[in-house]
Amino acid sequence: MKHYKLLPLACSFLLLTTTAQAEKIMVAAAADLKFAMDEIVASFNQTHSHGEVQVVYGSSGKFHTQIQQGGPYDLYFSADIDYPRELAKLGLAGSEVTPYAVGRIVLWSNSLDATKLTLESLADPKITRIAMANPKHAPYGKRAEEALRATGLWEKVEEKLVFGENIAQTAQFVQTGNAQVGIVALSLALNPQISKDGGYCLIPDKFHKPLEQGYVITRLGAEKPLAKSFAGYMQSASARTIMVRYGFVLPNETTEK
Amino acid sequence: MWLNGSDLQAIWLTIRLASIVTLILLLIGTPIAWWLARTRSRCQGVIGAVVALPLVLPPSVLGFYLLLAMGPQGPVGQLTRTLGLGALPFTFWGLVLASVFYSLPFMVQPLQNAFEAIGDRPLEVAATLGASPLDAFFSVAVPLARPGFLTASILTFAHTVGEFGVVLMIGGNIPGITRVASVQIYDHVEAMEYTSAHRLSAIMLIFSFLVLLALYAKRPGGRRD
Structure with a gap:
C-alpha cells in the first residue's frame, strides 16, 4: 500500500519539473x-x-x-x-x-595538404572520393555544385562525388578518412577540433552565388x-x-x- | 511515365540490393541457424545474442561503427585494401556488407525456429538408414524447413528494402550505386517535392503490406477453418 502513496507525489514531481x-x-x-x-x-x-x-x-x-x-x-x-x-x-x-x-565554402582535407589544393586538383586521379553536401537541398551543396560547374569541373569529378545529408556529415566523411577532400563550410574548417587535423583553402566566391x-x-x-x-x-x-x-x-x- | 528515371533507378537498385543480400544470407544464415538449433555449446547464448543485436541496435550505431571499420584506418578497410578491393564506404558492396549485418536476425531466427521444430527424431531415422549428416540435412531437414526458408527469405528481403539509417550514414547518396528508394524518398521530402515523395512512398507502403499479407495469410493454425 505504501507504494500507492508515492504515486501522486511522483506525478506532481514530473508536472512541476516541466512547468518550472x-x-x-x-x-x-x-x-x-x-x-x-x-x-x-x-x-x-x-x-x-x-x-x-x-x-x-x-x-x-x-x-x-x-x-x-x-x-x-x-x-x-x-x-x-x-x-x-x-x-x-x-x-x-x-x-x-x-x-x-x-558563408564561404572551402576545400578541406586531413589526408592531403589542403592549403596547396585548388579546385582543379579535384580532377587529379589520385583523389578518388570528394564529399560535398547534397546539392538538392543543402545550401552549401548548391554553392559547391555551382563552383564546380563554373570551373567546368563538374563532369570531370562527378563520378567521385559523395553527398552528405548536411555540411556536418560532409565534414565527417572526410574526417573518418572515407573521402580525401570535402567541400565544406569555412566555419567548420576553422573549428579548433577540426583544424588541428587538417587544412583548407578558400574557394573563390566569384564561382558561386x-x-x-x-x-x-x-x-x-x-x-x-x-x-x-x-x-x-x-x-x-x-x-x-x-x-x-x-x-x-x-x-x-x-x-x- | 508516372515515376521519373531516378526513381526507377532507385527502385531497381533497392531490388538488386535486397536480392543479393537475401542470397548471401541464405548461404551464411543457414549454417548459423542450424548450429544454433542443434548445438549444446555454451557459446550458443552469446552467438544468439550477437545475431539478434541488429534487432535492438539503433541503425546509427551500426552505421557509425561500419563507417569507421570500413574506412582506410579501420580493420575492414585495411583488409579490403590489401585484398585489392579498395574502400567499401559509398559503394554498392559496402551497402551489401552493411545490410548482411543489419538483416542477419531476420534470416537466422525464422530458420532456427524451423530447424528446432523438426526435432531429433527425423534426423536419427535418417542416420539409421545410413544417411550422412550432410545428406540428412539436405534430404530431410531442408525440405521439412521449407516454410521457414520462405519466411526467412521474405523477411530478409523486405527488411533490406526498408533499410534507411545505415544507408544514409555509409552510402554517400550516389545515384545508381547507393541511393536506394528510402533515401530517394528522404531527398524528395527534403527538397519539398511532395508529389514525387508520395508516389514512391505509396509504392513502398503497398509493397510492405503485400509482403506481410503473404506471410500472415499463409500462416497455418489460428482459428480459421
Missing part, C-alpha cells in the same frame, strides 16, 4: 553554425540566467519543412536566406527576415521575450566577434567596405 522552466526557447540552426552558435548560446545563457536557449542543428531545408508542419522552433537560422523568406511569405514568421552572415544566411523568429516564438532578446544578442559585439572568428562575413561589413 517557463522561459525556454528552441533554436533551429543550420549545421554550419554548430561551433559558432554553441559559443554564442553559452555566452548568452551566462548573461541571461532567467531563461534558457536550446539549439538543434541540422539541414536548413529540413527545418524549413518542419516549421511549415508546426515544428517546435522559436527561432530559425538558415544557411540560405530564401528559406526563412519563404516562411514569411506563408505567414509563418514572427519577425522580419534578417541577414546575419555570408553568395551564401547569404538569414534568421527569423517563427510565429511560435513571436510572443516570447527570450526569442527577441536572443535575436538581439546576435547583433551584439560579442556575438559578432564569435561569428567573425568562425569565418563568417557579417552583412553590415560587406556593405561598409
Whole structure:
C-alpha cells in the first residue's frame, strides 16, 4: 500500500519539473553554425540566467519543412536566406527576415595538404572520393555544385562525388578518412577540433552565388521575450566577434567596405 | 511515365540490393541457424545474442561503427585494401556488407525456429538408414524447413528494402550505386517535392503490406477453418 502513496507525489514531481522552466526557447540552426552558435548560446545563457536557449542543428531545408508542419522552433537560422523568406511569405514568421552572415565554402582535407589544393586538383586521379553536401537541398551543396560547374569541373569529378545529408556529415566523411577532400563550410574548417587535423583553402566566391544566411523568429516564438532578446544578442559585439572568428562575413561589413 | 528515371533507378537498385543480400544470407544464415538449433555449446547464448543485436541496435550505431571499420584506418578497410578491393564506404558492396549485418536476425531466427521444430527424431531415422549428416540435412531437414526458408527469405528481403539509417550514414547518396528508394524518398521530402515523395512512398507502403499479407495469410493454425 505504501507504494500507492508515492504515486501522486511522483506525478506532481514530473508536472512541476516541466512547468518550472517557463522561459525556454528552441533554436533551429543550420549545421554550419554548430561551433559558432554553441559559443554564442553559452555566452548568452551566462548573461541571461532567467531563461534558457536550446539549439538543434541540422539541414536548413529540413527545418524549413518542419516549421511549415508546426515544428517546435522559436527561432530559425538558415544557411540560405530564401528559406526563412519563404516562411514569411506563408505567414509563418514572427519577425522580419534578417541577414546575419555570408558563408564561404572551402576545400578541406586531413589526408592531403589542403592549403596547396585548388579546385582543379579535384580532377587529379589520385583523389578518388570528394564529399560535398547534397546539392538538392543543402545550401552549401548548391554553392559547391555551382563552383564546380563554373570551373567546368563538374563532369570531370562527378563520378567521385559523395553527398552528405548536411555540411556536418560532409565534414565527417572526410574526417573518418572515407573521402580525401570535402567541400565544406569555412566555419567548420576553422573549428579548433577540426583544424588541428587538417587544412583548407578558400574557394573563390566569384564561382558561386553568395551564401547569404538569414534568421527569423517563427510565429511560435513571436510572443516570447527570450526569442527577441536572443535575436538581439546576435547583433551584439560579442556575438559578432564569435561569428567573425568562425569565418563568417557579417552583412553590415560587406556593405561598409 | 508516372515515376521519373531516378526513381526507377532507385527502385531497381533497392531490388538488386535486397536480392543479393537475401542470397548471401541464405548461404551464411543457414549454417548459423542450424548450429544454433542443434548445438549444446555454451557459446550458443552469446552467438544468439550477437545475431539478434541488429534487432535492438539503433541503425546509427551500426552505421557509425561500419563507417569507421570500413574506412582506410579501420580493420575492414585495411583488409579490403590489401585484398585489392579498395574502400567499401559509398559503394554498392559496402551497402551489401552493411545490410548482411543489419538483416542477419531476420534470416537466422525464422530458420532456427524451423530447424528446432523438426526435432531429433527425423534426423536419427535418417542416420539409421545410413544417411550422412550432410545428406540428412539436405534430404530431410531442408525440405521439412521449407516454410521457414520462405519466411526467412521474405523477411530478409523486405527488411533490406526498408533499410534507411545505415544507408544514409555509409552510402554517400550516389545515384545508381547507393541511393536506394528510402533515401530517394528522404531527398524528395527534403527538397519539398511532395508529389514525387508520395508516389514512391505509396509504392513502398503497398509493397510492405503485400509482403506481410503473404506471410500472415499463409500462416497455418489460428482459428480459421
